[in-house]
């Protein structure tokens with residue numbers, strides 16, 4: 244019996260655990276008490292991590308569709324078909340008629356290799372689920388703080404004396420964060436939660452602000468207004484370390500507390516109270532997540548929060564900082580690796596001539612494309628319009644996760660050729676021409692980067708089932724057959740290339756990271772450097788090293804409630820399901836506690852509708868309608884309904900309006916109506 248140290252495959256907390264292996268089978272999960280973030284604890288998903296490994300529904304061999312049914316084909320046939328179709332499309336219509344979706348469920352080495360393949364083929368059309376998730380964090384924090392990442396490690400929250408939590412339900416979605424926030428609270432920290440729902444995270448709050456969806460900028464600007472008027476700013480910090488304060492002073496002039504109350508629905512007294520507590524805290528931290536990012540004003544929401552932190556000097560020290568909780572186990576890494584249409588590895592902009600030339604030279608390739616590529620939703624739109632003809636989807640399920648499902652379906656059906664590489668059949672594989680069976684997290688090796696930038700090694704624990712191959716092996720074989728001449732025999736070699744190409748990963752080599760509990764936190768600029776747990780201690784990552792305050796204005800969401808659709812629909816998550824359910828609904832212990840598709844609605848909103856708890860109701864928007872079980876509850880603000888997006892359904896309703904900067908869709912607000920069925 245062996246006991247192997249590894250990292251949980253679900254969320255960005257990056258919890259460590261041991262897996263026991265007997266006779267080549269993963270048999271048990273054991274707790275890793277020495278891990279810096281989870282200290283041995285695991286949430287229900289982490290405890291169920293092994294369920295997908297031996298699941299009978301795993302994809303075992305490549306398949307293609309013949310007369311409506313899937314037939315097994317050889318790997319050789321699958322590779323030939325992909326290579327010939329991609330070549331044909333590129334040669335006839337140019338490389339930008341190809342699109343690639345990479346995966347935050349895959350390793351850094353796999354993401355690095357897929358973006359390299361796309362770019363060597365001549366297109367920057369590569370993106371992944373960060374676009375649906377924290378794209379606005381990247382734009383918002385890059386502009387203000389100079390790095391689109393969490394500033395402090397998760398355990399550092401225990402050192403804060405005020406934690407301002409806005410649009411995050413970490414009690415269900417990043418459960419390991421909860422313990423550290425409770426620690427802070429036990430030591431006397433004030434916990435503030437801002438959400439349209441009294442979520443399980445709100446249970447730990449000292450002050451709860453019930454906000455109308457999509458109005459966060461009015462709240463944050465209102466707080467800044469009050470902080471400036473009451474002389475609670477950190478003047479020394481503003482003078483030495485920031486720029487743009489004067490513009491902020493002018494721009495927030497109109498965000499008086501009465502206006503903030505009017506827009507957000509939060510009583511002014513409460514706004515005043517939380518502004519004081521955060522500004523006066525010795526060490527104040529901000530946690531934010533999808534309630535902030537998934538809006539047409541997502542980037543501006545994030546900028547507003549950075550402004551707040553800068554005005555109060557609450558960044559760059561232990562116990563302070565800005566915590567955008569990254570969702571997937573490797574979504575931070577997939578971004579770092581350049582699985583993005585506008586950034587090469589290490590956040591070099593594709594149109595930065597010198598940066599691009601340096602990477603091209605390291606790859607031994609002459610021309611890399613310089614025009615920014617299309618994002619996830621833009622690729623879907625391009626497919627619908629025939630501008631993208633061939634697509635490669637690795638480890639994502641856009642038919643359930645992207646907004647406006649009917650449009651996604653039409654778009655993917657319109658492709659000449661679609662490859663989907665996954666560990667299970669899902670709604671998206673249904674539309675594929677070729678399906679490739681991938682090895683799952685425990686059947687391959689490589690690194691993943693958690694939300695706090697720690698890069699950890701995940702070893703291969705067991706062999707993949709059937710003929711499944713690792714995503715890395717698949718990508719490398721295709722690159723080889725396309726004549727791109729990849730150097731990617733294994734994850735170790737690719738990681739060595741990553742540390743050569745990306746400066747903040749320079750000291751993160753296989754020798755340094757393998758077997759190191761908790762991993763190494765980037766930036767790690769040279770070998771034997773211990774990594775950097777707190778960012779921006781001396782200077783920000785911006786070109787002039789200052790923290791940039793940027794004025795932002797409150798904007799209305801893309802779709803407002805109206806006579807026909809009088810309610811606001813917001814979508815999100817529950818503890819027992821994970822994203823599109825592709826993995827969690829294969830895990831019996833989670834399935835047992837899965838609430839199914841429901842809609843939360845306030846008692847006031849059902850008064851005249853003759854709807855009772857557990858009734859089946861119909862929810863409709865301009866784009867479509869679905870049925871769900873009604874959950875009537877005071878925990879949601881009147882006028883708003885909440886539906887989890889884990890099932891085919893929620894995204895039939897959502898709008899595909901995008902934030903103009905980050906191109907993230909507005910999953911958190913659209914107009915809907917409810918009827919009894």
Ligand SMILES: Nc1nc2c(c(=O)[nH]1)N[C@H]1C(S)=C(S)[C@@H](COP(=O)(O)OP(=O)(O)OC[C@H]3O[C@@H](n4cnc5c(=O)[nH]c(N)nc54)[C@H](O)[C@@H]3O)O[C@H]1N2
Nearest residue numbers: 410411412416456457532533534570815816818820821822
């Ligand atoms: N159990 C579980 N854990 C997960 C996941 C999962 O699917 N299931 N997914 C992972 C991924 S990929 C991600 S990105 C994270 C996401 O983690 P979270 O961001 O915590 O998840 P959400 O439920 O989408 O949204 C968070 C909160 O935002 C609130 N909200 C909605 N609209 C607004 C608004 O306009 N303003 C404010 N202030 N709040 C608003 C919602 O009511 C909700 O409580 O979770 C990760 N962890």
Ligand SMILES: Nc1nc2c(c(=O)[nH]1)N[C@H]1C(S)=C(S)[C@@H](COP(=O)(O)OP(=O)(O)OC[C@H]3O[C@@H](n4cnc5c(=O)[nH]c(N)nc54)[C@H](O)[C@@H]3O)O[C@H]1N2
Nearest residue numbers: 348372375376638639640644664681814822823825888910
């Ligand atoms: N309405 C609404 N929609 C949303 C959101 C919302 O809050 N509301 N949230 C958005 C967010 S934040 C996110 S991150 C996205 C998530 O959207 P997706 O990334 O599409 O969702 P997942 O279910 O995580 O899909 C991961 C897929 O990868 C597969 N997989 C797992 N491991 C591996 C592997 O090792 N290799 C390969 N090849 N495949 C693997 C799984 O089987 C699954 O099919 O959804 C977005 N959609």
Ligand code: SF4
Nearest residue numbers: 251253254258286289
């Ligand atoms: S908190 Fe996240 S990383 Fe930790 S066990 Fe749960 S799902 Fe896994």
Ligand SMILES: [Mo]
Nearest residue numbers: 375376570571
């Ligand atoms: Mo996400």
